[in-house]
Amino acid sequence: MNIIDVIKSRRTIKKFKGDAVDENLILRWLEAAAMAPNHRMTEPWEIYYIGQETRKKLNHKTNFGNAPTVMAVLSRHGATKVETEENAAATACFIQNFNLAAWSEGVGTFWSSIGISGNNRKLLQVPENYDLLGILAVGYPEEVPEAKPRTPIKEKINYLP
Numbered sequence: 001m002n003i004i005d006v007i008k009s010r011r012t013i014k015k016f017k018g019d020a021v022d023e024n025l026i027l028r029w030l031e032a033a034a035m036a037p038n039h040r041m042t043e044p045w046e047i048y049y050i051g052q053e054t055r056k057k058l059n060h061k062t063n064f065g066n067a068p069t070v071m072a073v074l075s076r077h078g079a080t081k082v083e084t085e086e087n088a089a090a091t092a093c094f095i096q097n098f099n100l101a102a103w104s105e106g107v108g109t110f111w112s113s114i115g116i117s118g119n120n121r122k123l124l125q126v127p128e129n130y131d132l133l134g135i136l137a138v139g140y141p142e143e144v145p146e147a148k149p150r151t152p153i154k155e156k157i158n159y160l161p
Ligand SMILES: Cc1cc2nc3c(=O)[nH]c(=O)nc-3n(C[C@H](O)[C@H](O)[C@H](O)COP(=O)(O)O)c2cc1C
Pocket: 010, 011, 012, 013, 111, 112, 113, 114, 133, 134, 148
């Protein structure tokens, strides 16, 4: 698949097959993700693999669609509000890079913000100086939903004088 096909065919996957995803594949996608742009080379992301014990405590209503792998992605704060926002933007690029790399090799992801609440931050041991950008469920899709239509892009383009 070329990159446009990967981007356009990616879906948020909410039902996974139980089969494990090879750790080395995940590592390769994380390495690709880390090539995300990041201002001042802050590399603000951290990945926490979520083990079964913690996962049960998160008490997600679908148990992350039975994904074999669940991880949290954190983004470090910067010295200023602007730097913190830049770091979050860089970490969002990191996550999307990961999602697309996985999808290009047949593995789906579910990016959810369920962990962001105070209680879940505690469960996930997120340090004070980090944002929790999301929880990623990763696995082979059991079901691939239809694309959700987007607003025609021309309606989103604005021209300044
Ligand atoms: C930051 C972020 C947080 C998200 N959190 C959730 C979530 O908590 N629950 C959920 O069902 N989907 C969540 N999603 C996935 C979106 O619902 C999904 O991307 C959107 O419906 C479009 O579907 P698609 O990704 O298949 O194109 C999140 C996506 C992003 C980028």
